[in-house]
Amino acid sequence: MKAVILTRVSTKDQEEGYSLAAQRQHLIEYCSAKKLEVIKEFEIVESSTRGERKAFEEMLRFASSQGETIAIVAASVDRFQRDFRATVRANDLMESNLIEIHFQRENLVINKNASSATRMTWNVAVSMAQMYVDTMRDNVKRSIEYKFRNGEWGGKAPIGYLNKRSAEGKGTLVLDPERAPLVRMLFEDFARGGDSISGDLVQKARRWGLNNKTRKGGSLTASQIQHILRNPFYFGEMAFKGRVRPHVYEAIITKELWDRCQEVMAGRNRPTTAHYSEKPFVFRGLLKCAVSGRVVTSDIKKGKHVYLICRDPADSERKLFVPEAEVLGQLVGVLKSIQVPKTVLGQLLAQLKVSHEIEQRSHVEAKDRLRRDLDRIDESLSRLLDLLVDGSITRSDYDKKATELKRKQTEFTLRVEQLGKGRAEFRTTLETLISLASRAADIFERSKTEQKRQLIAFVFSNLKLKGKKLEVSLRSPFDLMVNRATYESWLGD
Secondary structure (H helix, E strand, O other): OEEEEEEEEOOOOOOOOOOHHHHHHHHHHHHHHOOOEEEEEEEEEOOOOOOOOHHHHHHHHHHHOOOOOEEEEEOOHHHHOOOOHHHHHHHHHHHOOOEEEEEOOOOEEEOOOOOHHHHHHHHHHHHHHHHHHHHHHHHHHHHHHHHHHOOOOOOOOOOOEEEEEOOOOOEEEEEOOOHHHHHHHHHHHHHOOOOOHHHHHHHHHHHHOOEOOOOOOOEOOHHHHHHHHHOHHHHOEEEEOOEEEEOOOOOOOOHHHHHHHHHHHOOOOOHHHHHHOOOOOOOOOOOEEOOOOOEOEEEEEOOOEEEEEEEEOOEEEEEEEEEHHHHHHHHHHHHHOEOOOHHHHHHHHHHHHHHHHHHHHHHHHHHHHHHHHHHHHHHHHHHHHHHHHHOOOOHHHHHHHHHHHHHHHHHHHHHHHHHHHHHHHHHHHHHHHHHHHHHHHHHHHHOOHHHHHHHHHHHEEEEEEEOOEEEEEEOOOHHHOEOOOOOHHHOOO
C-alpha cells in the first residue's frame, strides 16, 4: 500500500521527540516495518486547532486524488488532530475507501472496516487531545487575566514598544528607540487638527520610516494609524475585554495629548468644521428615520430653510423633506408636557439635597483615603531609594519594587481624578434636573443650537421621525413627569 507521511509541530521550539526530524525518522521506520511505500511527505508547522489548516487540507486532497487507498501515517493522534473537526473530514474519505490512518505511537490503524472498539479508542484519544487544548486555553486565559490585574501586558507589544525578557526571564515591554519618537510625532501632528489620517498621516509615516513590525515590514495603513491614535496604552492605560487599567510601562505621550487627539477625531477641534458653527443642525446625529432605521440627515434650502430628510412611510423608496421647524415644534410640545407641581418639586429638591450632602461626604472620605495611600507610596519610594543608595538592595530588586509602587501610584492618582469628575458630573446633573423639572420648553427655546443638542441628549433616550411625525422616548425621571400638572397624579409614584 502506498503511504503519505505527516509530521507536524505547532511551534519552532518543540521539545526533543516532537521535532519534525525525530517524527520523520520514526515514521520511516514504521512504514518500512509495515511494508508501506512512502510516496510523499508533508511537514506542517501550524496549529491543529486554529484557522483553516491549509497544509493539512492539501495533504488530504493529495491522498484522496490518487485513485486508490492511501495510508496517512502520523506519529500520534495529537500530531494528526486535537479536536473532532478532522474526524468528520477523515471519516468521509475513509467511507469512500480513499484513505486509512496509521498512528504509530498508539499502534492504531483506522479504516473503513475498523471495529467499533478501534474507533472508540481513536475517539477517546481525540477527546484527551481536546482536553489538553482546552486546559492550555484556560491556563492562557488565567495568565492574561493575572497579568492584567497587575498592570502587565500579556501579548504582542503595540507599535512603539518592544517585547523583551528581563534578567529574571520575565516578559516585559520597553520603548522601541526607533518607533516610539515617531509614534509621539503622529499624536502631536494629529492633535493640531490639520492632518487627515488616510492622507497626511499615512504619507508622513511612510516618509519618516514608521513601519509596522511584521516580518515583511511595510508602511502603516490608515486603519493601523487610527488604532494607534485611539489606543490609551500610549498614555499609560491598557484596555482588555471592555475594562481599562493603568499599566506599569513607560508612557510615550501624555493623557492631555491623547485627549486632544480624541477631540480632533470626533470633529470638535478641526479647522475644517468651522463652517458648521454659522448654521449647525439641531438634530445632527440625534434623530433616526423610523422607516429605514438610518440617521436622518439635514439640508439647507435657499440658504436659510432647514429640512430633515427621511423616508416616506407609505413608500420607503421615496424621500421626504420635512421642515426642521415643524419637528422642533413637536419637540417643544413634549417638553411643555414635562410638569412638576411646586409642592412635589419642593419635596424632590429636599431629597436631592440630602443625597447631594451624602454624596459630598462620601467623595471627601474616599479622596482622603486615596491621598493617604499616595503619601504612603511616596514615603515607600523614598525609603527604597535610600536602600539603593546605601547598597542594601540590588538595582534589580529596586526596579522590581519601584515599578510596583509606581503602578499603584498611577492607579490611585487616576482614581482621585475620577472621583473629582464623578462629583462634578453629579452636581451638573442635579443642577440640570432642577432647571428642567418645570421649564424645559422655555429653556430649550431660548438656548443656542449646541445647547439645544445637549438638552435633547439629556432628556430623550430615543428620537425617531416617521414621516412628519416625531416619535420620542424620554430618559428617567422625565418619563415620570409628562402630563403630571396636578399633585394628585404624583400620589403613589
